[in-house]
Amino acid sequence: MRINNVTVIGCGTMGNQIAMQAALCGYQVKNYDLNRDMIQKAEKFACDWFASRVLKGKMAQETAAEAQSRLVFTDCLENAGVGADLVIEAVPDILEIKKQVLGSIDRYTPEHTIYASNSSYIVSSLFADAVQRPDKVVNFHFFNPALVMQLVEIVKGPHASGETIDTVMEFAVSIKKTPVLVKKEIYGFVVNRIFSAVTKEACYLLDQDIASAEDIDLAVRKGLNHPLGPLELLDMTGIDLEYHVLMERYKMTGDPADKPSAAIVEHFAKGEYGRKTGKGFYRYGASKEDS
Ligand SMILES: NC(=O)c1ccc[n+]([C@@H]2O[C@H](COP(=O)([O-])OP(=O)(O)OC[C@H]3O[C@@H](n4cnc5c(N)ncnc54)[C@H](O)[C@@H]3O)[C@@H](O)[C@H]2O)c1
Missing domain, CATH: 3.40.50.720 (NAD(P)-binding Rossmann-like Domain)
Structure with missing residues (x-):
């Protein structure tokens, strides 16, 4: 066609x-x-x-x-x-x-x-x-x-x-x-299944105050050779999108492990969606700054 x-x-x-x-x-x-x-x-x-x-x-x-x-x-x-x-x-x-x-x-x-x-x-x-x-x-x-x-x-x-x-x-x-x-349907397809596993862990480490957002991203960039850290990437794709995606998933599975992390919920509630609102895990303006 x-x-x-x-x-x-x-x-x-x-x-x-x-x-x-x-x-x-x-x-x-x-x-x-x-x-x-x-x-x-x-x-x-x-x-x-x-x-x-x-x-x-x-x-x-x-x-x-x-x-x-x-x-x-x-x-x-x-x-x-x-x-x-x-x-x-x-x-x-x-x-x-x-x-x-x-x-x-x-x-x-x-x-x-x-x-x-x-x-x-x-x-x-x-x-x-x-x-x-x-x-x-x-x-x-x-x-x-x-x-x-x-x-x-x-x-x-x-x-x-x-x-x-x-x-x-x-x-x-x-x-x-x-x-x-x-070839077959699967929730999140290929890339986002792998991405979700990484962001979920990054948000867990942040929620537990194990490391700052900046250090988590730095560790992933320098230790795994990813061009962007997972939290920077969430700021780019939109924390609102991540919130909705996780809530939809939670509605489907009822599994508390699928709920958005505390950090995601907090930023979402404040309207801090990432780059598009000027603030997410980082602030955007003249320079990026850990929030
Ligand atoms: N943002 C990303 O990084 C990204 C990456 C890949 C895929 N996606 C997917 O792309 C889709 C859109 O995401 P986005 O980030 O562009 O969202 P967005 O919020 O930036 O844009 C969504 C647009 O849809 C419009 N809209 C809402 N309801 C509508 C309706 N009934 N009729 C017509 N327009 C309507 C809104 O006004 C808005 O302009 C989602 O399914 C998302 O999962 C997003």
């Missing part, structure tokens, strides 16, 4: 950059959000990003202008759905929101539309029946920042057809990503 028109639902951290990457690689892209402030922020980010690439000599003016002309923002769900060959959802990792948003846009999309979820953890069989053709639903997991990170995980649920998987694998390569195929 040929993909020409891509709709990305959600103009947040992930959706905005996924939409930009697809537009850069030649697709006609609509980036939809119900929040107009988020649309404005995303439009400004795209504008500034393309301008700075040109200014730094990393992109030709013409390439930037063409990509921008292929990317439109909308707060109209019907407009977002009409003509979409591929819908990529990047709304918060809350099962009910995923179901609601996919069920709603399915009223306007053509019959052949493929639905790809950027969820970090939730397997698509939990929401595939929100649309009329569950065989067209797949997990398509990008990493943050989506314009930069190479890897995407494509997860085949029992409902997904081989054609759907092949089409999304090909699409991933066409937008210059490196896909890995996760």
